[in-house]
Amino acid sequence: MAERNADPILDLKETSTGLSRREFIVRAGFGLVAVGAAGCSSHTSEAAADTRTSLPDRVYIVMSLASQKEVIANGIANHVVGKFPNQDCPIAIRAVPARYLMELFPRENTYTIPLNGWIFGIATSGVPFDPTGPFWSTTPGNTWQFEVMSTVARPYLGLDGNNAHVQPNGEYHYHGIPYGLVSTLLRENVGRAPLLLGWAADGFPIYGPWGYTDPMDPISPVRLVRPGYQLKTGARPLDAPKGYFDGTFVEDYAFVTGSGDIDECNGRFGIVPDYPGGTYHYYLTASFPFIPRLYRGTPDISFTHPLPGPDAIPPALQNIG
Secondary structure, three states: OEEEOOOOOOOOOEOOOOOEHHHHHHHHOOOOOOOOOOEEEOOOOEEEOOOOEEEOOOOEEEEEOOOEEEEEEOOOOOOOOOOOOEOOEOOOOOOOOEEEEEEOOOOOOOOOEEOOOOOOEEEOOOOEEOOOOOEEEEEOOEEEEEOOOOOOOHHHOOOEOOOEEEOOOOOEEEOOOOHHHHHHHHHHOOOOOOEEEEEEOOOOEEEEOEEEOOOOOOOOOEEEOOOOEEEOOOEOOOOOOOOEOOOOEHHHEEEOOOOOOOOOOOEEEEEEOOEEEEEEEEEOOOOOOOOOOEEOOOOOHHHOOOOOOHHHOOHHHOOOO
């Protein structure tokens, strides 16, 4: 059994971005939750968890085939994780072997493809990016998806300091920026920003949380990438969950062209350290959608994933709406 040691909670040395880790977290809107800190959510705050967690050995293999990239992983992270089971996620982490395929030379489509419950991508830690939350519904076809990262839903879903929790089958997965992975990459890739965090199901790379101010100029200043989604205004429709558009549900948001740095897929074309000639690439962001909810390319079926069932809604959220 492998044991994983906690990172120092705060490292105030300047990174290549010009921001200390404390400054990054504050500016990202997460108070003093440290990059790389383990934790699990309580109903009032991000609570510290065990800093040593026994887990199965990690498997993470990347290979290039004739026209595809192959990733073999078992979902065991290369960084500290929170305590599982916990009060709001009573499931232990297990090794869940998986084989993912994606295009080695992906192409942008002229249209977007909704996530529809699929795994968005696989992180370089070997953990899936799986942002889909449980659904509110009163009649078939009228469904609203809880935003797991919202202030309403998050406290009851047992997320740790990596914005992750565990599926019923024991699969650990991310719903937002994985701070433990970011911390690991900062140590391993000093001077390299943005950080390569993984690959999407369509083969395009996933970066974040920083990007170049000018996407075609790698010597331009680095800053947190801003998504283009904003809350809708007013009250939800009569056949929707009661209340105002407050971010509790994915459908509370709309993309506003020109309001951020990236497109509706949370991506853009530009130069990044691993692609000096430029490529389309996605970003994980500190605000909605956190993990992209649309594909720019064509996802591989190896990333298919069932939608959450009615039993996925914790009791505290069942009366909303």
